[in-house]
Amino acid sequence: MKRPYPTPIPDNVTEIILESISDGVFTVDHDWRIMSFNRAAEAITGIPREEAIGRHCWEVFRSNMCEDACALKRTMKEGSSLTNSTTYIINSAKKRIPITVSTALLKGKNGEVLGGVETFRDHSLVEALRKRLDRRFQIGDIVSRNDAMHAILTILPLVAESGSTVLLEGETGTGKELLARAIHDASARRGKPFVAINCSALPDTLLESELFGYKAGAFTNAVKDKPGYFAFAEGGTILLDEIGDTSAAFQVKLLRVLDAQAFVPLGAVKKVKSDVRVIAATNKDLTAMVATGKFRQDLFYRINVVRMTLPPLRERKEDIPLLVEHFIEKMNMLRGKTITGLDAEALQILMCHDYPGNIRELENIIEHAFILCSAGLIQARHLPAGFAGRNLPFDEQDSLSHTLNTTEAIAIVNALKRNHYNRLAAARELGMHKSTLFRKIKRLGILLPEIDGRSKTPPGP
Missing domain, CATH: 3.40.50.300 (P-loop containing nucleotide triphosphate hydrolases)
Structure with missing residues (x-):
């Protein structure tokens, strides 16, 4: 019995595959201009490929990673691939989309480096589930x-x-x-x-x-x-x-x-x-x-x-850290800054306030802090005059302690993720000594991956 002839492989098989997968894929040249942009990339960003191709990648994605922690830039510089870095982009409807990205060098047939390639996956559903949990x-x-x-x-x-x-x-x-x-x-x-x-x-x-x-x-x-x-x-x-x-x-x-x-x-x-x-x-x-x-x-x-x-906000004070995080994300996008959160003292001061102006007043306080703080953590000195020295009633101390610990843990984990779990870089971003960061990681029970961002052997906290 004769074996049937195999179906011939089309010349553009790579393009067909890229157009079929659900992950967004794009490539850039050495000037960071987008050379290709697949169908999933269009769907996730809301930007047609004809508008994306030829533009700088940061003009299309407007990610919090673009400023100083670009995974693709690190790959282009060091020649090493990166996988599953967490970040977010702003789509054409100005909606924040959480994504994970993986990067690699784009090489020609003879091994020459033509640029970089990045794949990214929409994690909106995962983020929604995380928030519910x-x-x-x-x-x-x-x-x-x-x-x-x-x-x-x-x-x-x-x-x-x-x-x-x-x-x-x-x-x-x-x-x-x-x-x-x-x-x-x-x-x-x-x-x-x-x-x-x-x-x-x-x-x-x-x-x-x-x-x-x-x-x-x-x-x-x-x-x-x-x-x-x-x-x-x-x-x-x-x-x-x-x-x-x-x-x-x-x-x-x-x-x-x-x-x-x-x-x-x-x-x-x-x-x-x-x-x-x-x-x-x-x-x-x-x-x-x-x-x-x-x-x-x-x-x-x-x-x-x-x-x-x-x-009123005074009856839902457990929402203050969450609202602060929301306003910081919003203002980082509007102002082009990289504020990472509030330090413990500043948050405790905000937790002690009764907010006669409610959420609008809290947003104004964060906006005031953005004027005085250029990067890193917002501190008590960045808050409006008159907010220092507030003390919380004794019966609210336990609740506040839990809230502060949770918020501090979130800030540390986010800083570690942004710095690819490089403890020294995360400590520098958070404005603290690396030994202080190690103590906090241990006290808060934060679980870290086995491999440190700098080397194959993790430093012991």
């Missing part, structure tokens, strides 16, 4: 370990899907607009506009014209028609922030709009149909205002279909 829950820019916040974020997809009117309660700065946007982004309306308006910032007449628009001639200087926010948000979501500060007259008009799902622009006689989801937010106690006649009961019942109350 770490009791971290995150939707959009909302991140928390707090049980009350978990209860809110757990039902958020159901609330988003319902399409019902939502009332958000919470002190100023607790993140009501972030929660409203998360509801919109998780709903079927996410492809349509999200509009937020602060009702307390405008007088009644101007608020009405801003929301519902006006016709030419409705008042002096109204020379042409102008659509309002309800028209602009058609099909989407509108957030009416600080609704508790509106007048009784405006509350009547808003109630009619919600009941009829239509509005009348100023100067018009015909109603305009409206398909807009309304989310109301307030820092006041509307139930008490209804009882004293300061807020209309019928409007309250109309907007209070689903009520979500955000706890």
Whole structure:
């Protein structure tokens, strides 16, 4: 019996394989310009290959590794391959994507070095699982370990899907607009506009014209028609922030709009149909205002279909280290810095504060520290004036000690990973002596790989 002829191998078999795998692969020349970019690389970064090829790799990936710990640069310099380095990139939608990368030299047929090749794998699902195991829950820019916040974020997809009117309660700065946007982004309306308006910032007449628009001639200087926010948000979501500060007259008009799902622009006689989801937010106690006649009961019942109350930051202090980490990552990307975290003293000071301005105040504190700190760990001297010398109540010391140890361990592990487990380099980045780092590794019970970043034999801590 004759054996069938084998299927001929196509000339471009390597290209076919690279286009078929799920890992992103790209190559660079000696000037760090991208020469090839496979289909998975396009999918992970959101950047078409025709836009990527010819550009410097750091312009495409915008990774935290690009600044001073580039694995590909190390491979090109030392001639040694690296595997499974952890980092992240920013995709075309400005979303942070966790990845692992492996690098090697790109060689020609005769062994000459043409450049470098890097493969990278999207670890978003792994990162999401890690956060769940770490009791971290995150939707959009909302991140928390707090049980009350978990209860809110757990039902958020159901609330988003319902399409019902939502009332958000919470002190100023607790993140009501972030929660409203998360509801919109998780709903079927996410492809349509999200509009937020602060009702307390405008007088009644101007608020009405801003929301519902006006016709030419409705008042002096109204020379042409102008659509309002309800028209602009058609099909989407509108957030009416600080609704508790509106007048009784405006509350009547808003109630009619919600009941009829239509509005009348100023100067018009015909109603305009409206398909807009309304989310109301307030820092006041509307139930008490209804009882004293300061807020209309019928409007309250109309907007209070689903009520979500955000706890103040002083009641969710376990989230402070997590929020600090989130803000540092965000500002590192915005400012192009390499801040690695807070030292223990600075974090203890922040844990002692009561935050009358809530999360917004904490973000402002970190932004202030970014002005004074150029790299490494934020220290107490980088915090705003008046924050030094804060002492925590005795009954909170145990909880704080656990939080500080956890946060310190995370900072050390991250520094070690960024430096490929080179203890000396990690200690230098963290601003401490290597012996201090070794003691902390032992005290915190951090497990390290057997091979040190410098040699084949690990130094004993």
